Amino acid sequence: MTETFSLVAPLPSATFGGRVTSHGMGAEALVRAAELQSDRLQRALGESHGLLLFPGMDELIRKPVLLLRMSRVFGPHVENYRGTGMTPQMVHAEVPEILLVSNDPKVSRAPPARPEPPLTAEGALPTRYPHRRGWHTDQSYRRPPPDVSLFLAVTPVPQGQGQTLFADATAAYEALPDALKKRIDGLEGLHAAPGTGRRRDAVLAGAVPRALAEHEQSQRQPVVRIHPLTGQRSIYLCEYGQMDWLDGPFIGMEKGPSGAGAALLDTLMTHVTQPQFVYVHEWTAGDLLVWDNRSLLHAATWFDAGRYTRMMWRTTVQGNPGSAYAADNGREYQQPNSQSGF
Ligand SMILES: O=C(O)CCC(=O)C(=O)O
Numbered sequence: 001m002t003e004t005f006s007l008v009a010p011l012p013s014a015t016f017g018g019r020v021t022s023h024g025m026g027a028e029a030l031v032r033a034a035e036l037q038s039d040r041l042q043r044a045l046g047e048s049h050g051l052l053l054f055p056g057m058d059e060l061i062r063k064p065v066l067l068l069r070m071s072r073v074f075g076p077h078v079e080n081y082r083g084t085g086m087t088p089q090m091v092h093a094e095v096p097e098i099l100l101v102s103n104d105p106k107v108s109r110a111p112p113a114r115p116e117p118p119l120t121a122e123g124a125l126p127t128r129y130p131h132r133r134g135w136h137t138d139q140s141y142r143r144p145p146p147d148v149s150l151f152l153a154v155t156p157v158p159q160g161q162g163q164t165l166f167a168d169a170t171a172a173y174e175a176l177p178d179a180l181k182k183r184i185d186g187l188e189g190l191h192a193a194p195g196t197g198r199r200r201d202a203v204l205a206g207a208v209p210r211a212l213a214e215h216e217q218s219q220r221q222p223v224v225r226i227h228p229l230t231g232q233r234s235i236y237l238c239e240y241g242q243m244d245w246l247d248g249p250f251i252g253m254e255k256g257p258s259g260a261g262a263a264l265l266d267t268l269m270t271h272v273t274q275p276q277f278v279y280v281h282e283w284t285a286g287d288l289l290v291w292d293n294r295s296l297l298h299a300a301t302w303f304d305a306g307r308y309t310r311m312m313w314r315t316t317v318q319g320n321p322g323s324a325y326a327a328d329n330g331r332e333y334q335q336p337n338s339q340s341g342f
Pocket residue numbers: 101138149162163164298299300301312314341342
């Protein structure tokens with residue numbers, strides 16, 4: 001990439017992503033170099049289809065402000081979670097741009113449910129929808145949604161659980177049959193915030209919908225997103241917990257969890273999460289992953305919260321959502337409910 005950084009791409013056993021190392025430079029020096037070469041790193045992120053791993057960033061755990069500085073490399077605005085109504089115990093005490101993603105009792109975010117059955121027929125970790133649920137792109141229930149997330153492993157759980165899965169929604173879009181590309185061109189998905197009672201299972205169970213306040217309303221998003229830096233198209237969607245299954249999942253299609261919209265969403269999610277588009281990240285303490293929410297979907301996996309306490313730090317970077325959001329830029333934002341964050 002430059003003399004300062006080396007990029008090894010793709011990530012092991014994947015067709016996308018890249019690993020950035022810095023020739024023995026300490027993490028603080030790496031952050032300084034990254035600040036001077038933010039264009040190059042943003043380009044590397046695009047060329048890697050939206051996923052960069054910086055291993056060995058343990059120093060950021062001791063100096064959390066470095067994570068904030070590193071976040072600014074990837075966009076103009078880093079969300080301050082104290083300003084948007086996030087539950088206080090989920091926000092880092094010194095650097096309020098850091099969201100704590102943890103099952104620690106002080107934070108108390110439970111891991112995702114274990115898939116049923118826990119393994120595939122071949123004995124592997126299930127990654128494909130619908131066996132694996134929870135695929136999403138961060139905060140797609142807001143307009144504009146954030147561009148990039150940074151995720152630092154402070155205390156990961158032992159490998160084999162607590163992974164993060166990524167699906168390359170650009171390659172998945174390119175691989176769609178032309179007829180399906182045509183069908184989704186111009187279509188909008190309706191994305192719902194967690195806690196608003198519009199999950200697929202809640203609607204299937206006949207839950208009575210509650211009225212939503214202005215800041216909780218589900219938001220329309222283009223299904224085919226055009227990346228503002230690379231110009232590439234990708235599939236921008238979530239599934240069970242982050243689409244509106246009452247008034248959506250798509251605008252202008254048959255609504256509800258069993259309608260034509262649901263069938264299309266199932267087809268698309270099953271397509272995007274095929275193994276050839278998916279990378280499984282096993283975490284090591286000090287790993288910093290940077291992912292582009294404009295072109296990747298991701299999902300967390302189960303871990304044994306009775307045995308392990310997992311602590312991860314996340315920041316979200318905003319400010320370049322693309323021309324589809326021109327009318328939304330500069331909008332004030334408030335978290336729709338206290339447990340949001342995905
Ligand atoms: O816990 C994880 O591995 C991922 C969590 C996640 O999706 C997020 O914080 O955006």
